[in-house]
Amino acid sequence: MSKRSIRVFSPATVANVVCGFDILGFAVNEPGDELYMELCDEPGVVIASIEGDEGKLPLDPDKNTVSACVKSILRHLGKEDLGVKLKLTKKMPLGSGLGSSSASAVAGIFAINELLGRPLTKHELLPFAMEGEALACGHGHADNVAPALFGGFTLIKSYEPLEVIQLPVPDLYCALLYPHVDVPTRDARQIIRSKVALKDAVVQWGNIAGLVSALYQHDYDLLGRSMKDVIVEPVRSILIPEFDSMKQQALANGALGFGISGSGPTVFSLYRNKEDAEKVLNQLKAFLKEKGIESNIYLSKVNSEGPVVLE
Incomplete structure (x- = not known):
């Protein structure tokens, strides 16, 4: 343990990627979280400060995602006598559908794995991040957490046993628009049907397989044709004002696909070039403003690294 402190960036993520409910996701370069971590002489994990959360997140280390994960890893490694001080800077909105709790976890x-000399691989770290996610949203x-940790596109092949597959990362730009409306994750999950028609399931399986195949083949047309959801989006999109209008505008102006990021209300679209992405983002922001809805916009390439150490 030569280093006593570290500052890291952890990326926001787009879960589901339209057709892959709970099994597909990818990371973006912006927004994300920054965390400063310092090893101390006094045993125990302490959250010294949280910025950018408007006072909404708990400072209790047992109730906060970032600290609970760190405590869990220290228990696992038999290093509970270590002292750890955390300073978290949230550079992304809470409850936005951008994986805020995952970025923190x-x-x-x-950060703790880096400071301890990387005793665990990223695959070994994943269950600890999932514990933090469960603390934050009950599931x-x-x-x-998988794309945030590994970067790029990830496929959750199974949960029991946990098997995550890293998929090829195409040269794509992701446009994110977070409308200032409230769509709690728990509510967004509760409205999803527990049973689906077999014909809808067959369509969905085909789209998921098509999307994965498109990533391997770098087939952007197939990618666009596969980003369709007949099960979750028709229900969840009702909670997002002007969703259908925004989708039509994006697809008519160069978007390969358009959908809900996670449980929303953030929406995302993918593009081959930055110019189309910028044009559509600004167009949609102006369109929502006319409807009396403010929004945040972000534009970045798909993040292929996951978390990084900041100098």
């Missing part, structure tokens, strides 16, 4: 486990799924 991944920042915590990545320990991996479609946000």
Whole structure:
């Protein structure tokens, strides 16, 4: 343990990627979280400060995602006598569908693993990040934490046993628009049907397989044709104002595909070039403003690295 402190960035993520509910996700370069971690002489994990959360996140280390994950790893490694001080800077909106809790969890486990000399591989770190996700939203799924940790596109092949597959990362730009409306994750999950028609399931399986195949073949037309959801989006999109209008505008102006990021309300679209992405983002922001809805916009390439150490 030569280093006593570290500062890391952990990325936001787009879960589901339209057709892959709870099994597909990818990371973006912006927005994300920054975490400063310092080893101290006094035993215990302490959150010294949280910025950018408007006072909404708990400072109690047992109730906060970032610290709970760190404590869990220290228990696992038999290093509970270590002292750890955390300073978290949220550079992304909470409850936006961008994997805010996942970014924090991944920042915590990545930082402590780096300071301890990388005793665990990223695959070994993943269950600890999922624990943090479960603490935050009551459901320990991996479609946000896996891409945040590994970077790029990830496929959750199974949960029991946990098997995550890293998919090829095409040269794509992701446009994100977060409208200032409230869509709680738990509510967004509760409205999803528990049973689906076999014909809808067959369509969905075909789209998921098509999307994965498109990533391997770098077939952008196939990617666009596969980004369709007949099960979850028709229900969840009702919670997002002007969703259908925004989707039509994006697809008419160069978007390969358009959908809900995670449980929303953030929407995302993918593009071959930056110019189309910027044009559509600004167009959609102006369109929502006319409807009386403010929004945040972000534009970045698909993140292929996951969390990184900041100098």
